[in-house]
Structures are given as C-alpha cells and as structure tokens.
Amino acid sequence: MLNHKELRKQITALTAEYYKARFEEKEFVPGKTKVNYAGRVFDEEELQNAVNASLDFWLTEGRFSEEFSSKISDFLGVENVLLTNSGSSANLLAFSALTSEKLGDKRLKPGDEVISVAAGFPATVTPIIQNGLVPVFVDLSIPTYNIDVEMLKRAITPKVKCIFLAHTLGNPFDIDAIMALAKEHDLWVVEDNCDAFGSEYKGRKTGTFGHISTISFYPAHHITTGEGGAICTNDPQLARIVRAFRDWGRDCYCAGGDNNTCGKRFSQQFGTLPFGFDHKYVYSEIGYNLKMTDIQAAIGAAQMDKLPDFCESRKAHFQEWKRIFSKYPHCFITPEPTEGADPAWFAFIVTLKDNCPFKRDDLTKYLNDNLIETRNLFAGNMTKQPAFIGKNWRIADHLTQTDFIMNNTFFLGTYPGLTDEMFKYAEEKLDEFVKQY
Ligand SMILES: Cc1ncc(COP(=O)(O)O)c(C=O)c1O
Structure with missing residues (x-):
C-alpha cells in the first residue's frame, strides 16, 4: 500500500485532471450562455489547495x-x-x-x-x-x-x-x-x-x-x-x-x-x-x-496569487463598458473614478439621464431577458427598506441623488470571467435596444 504522502501526491495530480475535465473553458453561445455580472474565477490551484x-x-x-x-x-x-x-x-x-x-x-x-x-x-x-x-x-x-x-x-x-x-x-x-x-x-x-x-x-x-x-x-x-x-x-x-x-x-x-x-x-x-x-x-x-x-x-x-491580474482585468472590462455606453451620451451617465483614484472596479455603474427616452427597468428587463445580468445599486435607498423603517437613523439633509439612483441606476459586471465575445454580444444587444427609441 502507498504511504499517505504518495497518496496525497496522486490525489493532487488527479485533482488537476479533474479540473480540466469538469471546469475548463466552455464555449460561449450568444443568447444561450449567460453573461453573468460576477462569478468565481479559479483553476486547478484552488481545487488542489481545497x-x-x-x-x-x-x-x-x-x-x-x-x-x-x-x-x-x-x-x-x-x-x-x-x-x-x-x-x-x-x-x-x-x-x-x-x-x-x-x-x-x-x-x-x-x-x-x-x-x-x-x-x-x-x-x-x-x-x-x-x-x-x-x-x-x-x-x-x-x-x-x-x-x-x-x-x-x-x-x-x-x-x-x-x-x-x-x-x-x-x-x-x-x-x-x-x-x-x-x-x-x-x-x-x-x-x-x-x-x-x-x-x-x-x-x-x-x-x-x-x-x-x-x-x-x-x-x-x-x-x-x-x-x-x-x-x-x-x-x-x-x-x-x-x-x-x-x-x-x-x-x-x-x-x-x-x-x-x-x-x-x-x-x-x-x-x-x-x-x-x-x-x-x-x-x-x-x-x-x-x-x-x-x-x-x-x-x-x-x-x-491571481488578484493583481484579476484587478487589471476588471479595469479593462470597465473601459470596454465605458466605450459601449459612451456611444449614447443622450441616454447614459457613465461612471468616473474619484480624483486621484485607480479603482479595481467591482462593476460598471450606469445612470439613465432625466430625458432618456426609455426607463431603467425597461432596459434592465431587456438585458436580463437576453441573459445579460444586471443589478441595482444594492439596497437603493436603505431608509425605504422594510427592515429599516421605524429604526433609529437620521437623514443628514436630503437623499435626492440616492433616490435618483434608486430609480435610474443599474450596474453590469466587470469580473475577470467576461470575454471579448460576451462584450461583442452585449454591445449588439444594447445597440438594438437603443435604436428602437
Ligand atoms: C460593500 C459591501 N460590504 C459588505 C458586504 C458583505 O459581504 P458578505 O457577502 O461576504 O457578507 C457586501 C456584499 O457582499 C458589500 O458589497
């Protein structure tokens, strides 16, 4: 019988094979494969460590x-x-x-x-x-x-x-x-x-x-x-x-x-x-x-070990969304980094302008129906959430922009799992949508 060290070696090697068989690259099929806003990105190293x-x-x-x-x-x-x-x-x-x-x-x-x-x-x-x-x-x-x-x-x-x-x-x-x-x-x-x-x-x-x-x-x-x-x-x-x-x-x-x-x-x-x-x-x-x-x-x-590359990928994906949404300046406010900042963006956040010819929820429904995942800025306005109503909090002055964001803002993913094909597909879909108006 092999000793435990030998067995561990074999199991570790097999785990890498398992990773390849189970998880390696899947083909992207436009309209069939989901364009997630986020997701775990890993290879055999994470599995072997686990x-x-x-x-x-x-x-x-x-x-x-x-x-x-x-x-x-x-x-x-x-x-x-x-x-x-x-x-x-x-x-x-x-x-x-x-x-x-x-x-x-x-x-x-x-x-x-x-x-x-x-x-x-x-x-x-x-x-x-x-x-x-x-x-x-x-x-x-x-x-x-x-x-x-x-x-x-x-x-x-x-x-x-x-x-x-x-x-x-x-x-x-x-x-x-x-x-x-x-x-x-x-x-x-x-x-x-x-x-x-x-x-x-x-x-x-x-x-x-x-x-x-x-x-x-x-x-x-x-x-x-x-x-x-x-x-x-x-x-x-x-x-x-x-x-x-x-x-x-x-x-x-x-x-x-x-x-x-x-x-x-x-x-x-x-x-x-x-x-x-x-x-x-x-x-x-x-x-x-x-x-x-x-x-x-x-x-x-x-x-x-992958974090620095993940951050670079998030920055590149942010720029790609920025290019796509900047084609429609009459519709969208695109995000800007804070002065002096170099963000490893969690997401690409978009706000529909006041005079935009369509509503946020029309666009997010369309994108999600086409398997392009979107999210709102989390709780929107927390003071309006059931759990927070009646609790002891104070509004400093007013929450005008917060309410505007609650109604007109959404975000898309920048995570490293996004690919050029996904961006091409998402761009086509957005173009199709905006052309209707
Ligand atoms: C800004 C922020 N803080 C805290 C959390 C909570 O983290 P976790 O989901 O690991 O509890 C989240 C959500 O995931 C978040 O977006």
Whole structure:
C-alpha cells in the first residue's frame, strides 16, 4: 500500500485532471450562455489547495490561514489581518471592536452617531444599528457614487463619532477629504473595502487609510473563498480587540492548538475571578464565533496569487463598458473614478439621464431577458427598506441623488470571467435596444 504522502501526491495530480475535465473553458453561445455580472474565477490551484486542506483535516485556522492572511498583509501593506466567515461578519467585528471598553473614552457608545450612506449594501449599516448606535445617512454624488463631502461636512455634530463607508463598487471615496475631517473632529474611520480589494488612491491601496477595514470573499468579489472575509488594521490594540470579538469574546490570543503564548497563562488577575484563573477561559468582550475554516483559507491563498491580474482585468472590462455606453451620451451617465483614484472596479455603474427616452427597468428587463445580468445599486435607498423603517437613523439633509439612483441606476459586471465575445454580444444587444427609441 502507498504511504499517505504518495497518496496525497496522486490525489493532487488527479485533482488537476479533474479540473480540466469538469471546469475548463466552455464555449460561449450568444443568447444561450449567460453573461453573468460576477462569478468565481479559479483553476486547478484552488481545487488542489481545497483538497489538500481537506486531506490535512485540520479544519479550523491552520497553515493555510497563516498563508492566506500573510499574503493579504503583504498585498495591502497592513500589519494585522484577521480572517472571518464573511464580509458582513468582518463589518460587524470591525465596528463592534470600536465599542470595546478597552478603548476608554474613545469607545463608541449606544446613541452615538455614525456617518454612512443609504445607497449601499446593508452590511455597512447594520452593525451600527446592531450595536445601538445611530446611522446618519448622507447623499451620494454622481458619477462617482460616493458620499457627497460637502453634505458630510454639514452632517457632523458633536454626537457624530465615526464614519463607516464602503468604496462604492470599487471606486474609492474622497479619502483625503474624509481622513482630514476625521482628524479635525476626532472620528473613527471604518473602511468597508469589500467591493474594492485592489483599488488604489494616490498610489496606496484602499483598506489602509481608515483605522480599520474589511474585505469580503463572497464569490461576487475580487477573490473568493465561497463565504469569507477579513479585517485589516495597523493598530495592534484594535487587532487584539477584533480577535477577542471574533473568538467568543476571549482574552487569550493563542493560535488554535497553542498554549501560553503570553507566558502568563496562570498568573494574572481578571475581573473578580480567582487570581491565576486560566487565561484561555477569560472573556473580556461580549463576543461571537465568526472564524474562517482552513479549507476556505486554502482557496483564498491560491486566489491571492491571481488578484493583481484579476484587478487589471476588471479595469479593462470597465473601459470596454465605458466605450459601449459612451456611444449614447443622450441616454447614459457613465461612471468616473474619484480624483486621484485607480479603482479595481467591482462593476460598471450606469445612470439613465432625466430625458432618456426609455426607463431603467425597461432596459434592465431587456438585458436580463437576453441573459445579460444586471443589478441595482444594492439596497437603493436603505431608509425605504422594510427592515429599516421605524429604526433609529437620521437623514443628514436630503437623499435626492440616492433616490435618483434608486430609480435610474443599474450596474453590469466587470469580473475577470467576461470575454471579448460576451462584450461583442452585449454591445449588439444594447445597440438594438437603443435604436428602437
Ligand atoms: C460593500 C459591501 N460590504 C459588505 C458586504 C458583505 O459581504 P458578505 O457577502 O461576504 O457578507 C457586501 C456584499 O457582499 C458589500 O458589497
């Protein structure tokens, strides 16, 4: 019988063959094959890593988690990367960390206000409400689809303690302006980088400007682990607090399987516990368990090697849509990067002009009927969503652009799985549609 190392070698080689047989290139048939807005892009390396992690059968954070988080850390240039089971969990943990009593007077408290936007994904706002704080919704600007900085300035009152924003669809918000305001008013900044992993602002990666930032690895995003996310910070205290919130609230920060990393496992005083109570079972936060498995991390570690190419592909696809939609300037407002930004676009966002001869929903129905997938800008206007009606939030001034976006805006994919044939087909279909009017 072969030993386990030999068997692993054979299984790994067979997995590559399996990949070729099962997943390699499918023919694009116009009108029959879907032009997805997003999807996982992978090859045999992700499958082999997933299989190898399964053969390790370590299951919880292990060697692949270490590899994955250190690749993220190198890519972004951040000190601390904590893996989690989703981008939403990453947002919840990043925000919850700021409520920790370990931060003293700087901690966020119930009733404090947090600046955000209403045209976004709910996971950027729900942690604010879940922690008993109050979202303050500021309008967006078109064509960057990021927060209106002038309105944001007017929205800051002594009750505002934090700014929690996503880089909309990969386009960085006006980071210089927001970081300057945060400094002036002593506000925390949480960067939801879930849609912008690889975007840059003035030569530096997004996710490195705020006090803390998050990533999502859901399949629609820049890289995937299926479900998954990460929290990034250069602040060692915040990193320890996030870890505690992520790992049941426990104070101990030993890696799985390790003991006594701090060297004081049985010689500290905590709360009103007896002196020397085992640090492994000391809980200093009201926490969760939102950790990632090593199988997910193994897939992510392979995906990280592809991320730079994925970002270039997203940028090229954005330009292709831009060329196509720019043929109809009387109908469409096409998106623009924020000044100083080089976005790794999550999507190509389009708004129909006021005097456009057709409606957004006519066009998106037509595109979807022709198997070209579209999406709206997530929740549209969050204040109108059933879950948010009657909750404790405030509109800064007005949400005129947000409402306009809710009614007139949609997006198409830029993900690396799109091909020249798909763009040719989509362009023909759009031409056909617009010619009817
Ligand atoms: C901006 C933004 N933040 C957070 C999330 C949540 O990430 P996840 O789906 O991994 O929970 C998403 C959606 O996927 C998102 O678009």
